[in-house]
Amino acid sequence: MRDLWLEHLQLRLPQRADALLGERLYGCIRQAILDGVFATGSRLPASRELAQGLGISRNTVTKVFDQLLVEGFLTARVGSGTFVADLDSAYPLRQPGGALPDAGSDAPTGLSRRGAALIEHASASVRQWGAFMPGVPDVRLFPHVRLQRRLAALSASAAPGMLSYPEQGGDPQLRRALANHLTLVRGVHCAPERILITEGLHQGIDLISRLLADPGDLAWLEEPGYWGIRRLLEINGLDTQPVAVDDEGMRPEEPFGRPPRLIFTTPSHHYPLGAVMSIQRRRQLLDLARRFDALIVEDDYDSEFRYSGSPIPSLQGLEPGAPVIYAGTFSKTIYPGLRIAYLVLPEALAEGFSSAYLDLHRGGHGLTQRALAEFIDSGEYARHVRRMRSVYGRRREQLSSLIDARFGTSLLPADARDRAGLHLVLQLPDAVDDVALARESAAQGVLVRPLSCYYAGETVRRGLMLGYASVDESEMCVPFERLAACIERAMAE
Ligand SMILES: Cc1ncc(COP(=O)(O)O)c(C=O)c1O
CATH class of the missing domain: 3.40.640.10 (Type I PLP-dependent aspartate aminotransferase-like (Major domain))
Structure with a gap:
């Protein structure tokens, strides 16, 4: 058995050239035990013997043995040597040959009913930045350096x-x-x-x-x-x-x-x-x-x-x-x-x-x-908010003008133009599938949210939420034109 260990390690050690010698030896012995290559109770060669056989220092071998003893992979009996510990009696991990006991080809997901429901209905947008992602401010305009300076001074002491x-x-x-x-x-x-x-x-x-x-x-x-x-x-x-x-x-x-x-x-x-x-x-x-x-x-x-x-x-x-x-x-x-x-x-x-x-x-x-x-x-926070209020006010006006120029006031009636917030809501006819429209728009690189997703009951209104806060006025036309084309196609269907 001791010779088999030596042969196994002589073969495997050179294949793992990716780490320090001690780590490689540790990895080879640990894996051999986990894979069931050597049965519980099998005796390892003595550290001197193994060091000689592998052409490495005895010190390296003893350190690896000590680590594996601490982790419970090996046991030592004074005077009689070092042995593979019994890993499997209480909690069998793998059968000799490597297969998980009773495992199918798919690992079990282990999801609770609650977890499965949570994942199944996950609704957050995969992308969170870009025209016209609702609810996102212009993160580029925050005076990051000022906050970072304070942070650096605080960290120093x-x-x-x-x-x-x-x-x-x-x-x-x-x-x-x-x-x-x-x-x-x-x-x-x-x-x-x-x-x-x-x-x-x-x-x-x-x-x-x-x-x-x-x-x-x-x-x-x-x-x-x-x-x-x-x-x-x-x-x-x-x-x-x-x-x-x-x-x-x-x-x-x-x-x-x-x-x-x-x-x-x-x-x-x-x-x-x-x-x-x-x-x-x-x-x-x-x-x-x-x-x-x-x-x-x-x-x-x-x-x-x-x-x-x-x-x-x-x-x-x-x-x-x-x-x-x-x-x-x-x-x-x-x-x-x-x-x-x-x-x-x-x-x-x-x-x-x-x-x-x-x-x-x-x-x-x-x-x-x-x-x-x-x-x-x-007072810098209040100043930043004041500044952003005027930036977003201008962006809001710009987006409203683009919408008016393209669609008149049919999609954005005057009474629906609340003068606040970070988004506008375009109202669409009931027959338009706003979810499909938002998907199509995302495929064109323009992010919007369908209004119907905000309803839990039976009666829903169709529309699109357009965030303007993160889009500079000079960058608005191109994505708006792409979105407008998607809207026109959807309304013509
Ligand atoms: C109405 C509303 N409430 C709360 C939140 C959550 O805010 P937070 O980013 O602090 O979790 C959002 C985020 O978009 C929101 O739109």
Whole structure:
């Protein structure tokens, strides 16, 4: 047997010329054991014998044996040698010859029902950058160097605490900066202790649905509404009920039926159609939330971009103690890859949320959070948002003009031109398959989203969402012409 080992290794060792000698020897012995070439209990040559036979140093052989002993591939009996350990008695891995026991040709996927459903219905766009990808800001125009400079200075003298796991709730300076900013700019009732920094709003919504609802609980969602939130809730086992939206925002109608636990809404700028929620509806929603002992989740994803009139104050700020979780993100004002968002929680929930977040996700990027806090405190953040507002305002006008010149006002009626946000919605006749149209447009290199995907119920409107924020005015014509040709073909069918 010992000779067989030597022969095997003499043959295999030269075939693995890709690593250091010790690593090659280790790899050959380990693989031979895993493949069942040598049975449990078979004895290996002594280290001196093996070193001589292979023409390598004994030291290399003993180090390899020691490593394999530590990992449990070998056992050693004092005075009698080194042996292949029993790997298979409890957890058989492979039969001699290499086949997995009872394995078919396909490895099992191991997906849970939940996992399989998640993958089957995955809806995120494969490509996330290019004309006219909705919801994406112009990531090129952010003053990256300024944030990087702060980051570099912070890294050079980083306090250990900032490099460790984060404090509960996230970086304290960022929470303070945000509390000031949100109070001032969004009218949010807010103290730093009530803020939880998350890695994107998706993560915040995931946490809300896990901490505030059990599987089978009901959530109201706007119809149409952001599919991403619907997916998060459904995967966490919540039932979702679409609630219609009109030009005053979400419109809950009696009879209400089963009471919701959570109510998701975008009151400052309905996503995707753009309505601003009226004060009457805001009051109705607060009243219903209290009546049902539910919480409203106010998704304020892009309220910074309003091109005429005054900013719309938050729903959360309407009254102190409102049953509202305010949720915001830097994805639209800075860039989505930053993955920094925040929840402003009712006082009674803040501490629990922060400790659950640490257990579930930990979070991180303390230095980036601190650099962002400085960026906000210095006034640079507000300046950047102001600048982008005027850039996006011009792009919006340019895209509207292109649409008017090509289609008149039929696809973009005057009352559908909300002067806010990062996208326009083209309305299409019911007979047009907007999903096929978006696919065709993507094949031509132009990214748009079909409006029908934002509906969960039976009644859907057809249309296309066109993001203009990431496309310079001078670059708009070519992709628009390609898209327009696709639209005309689809409408002629
Ligand atoms: C309406 C709405 N809410 C929330 C989000 C998620 O934001 P985040 O990038 O912070 O996860 C998006 C992203 O596109 C969105 O469109």
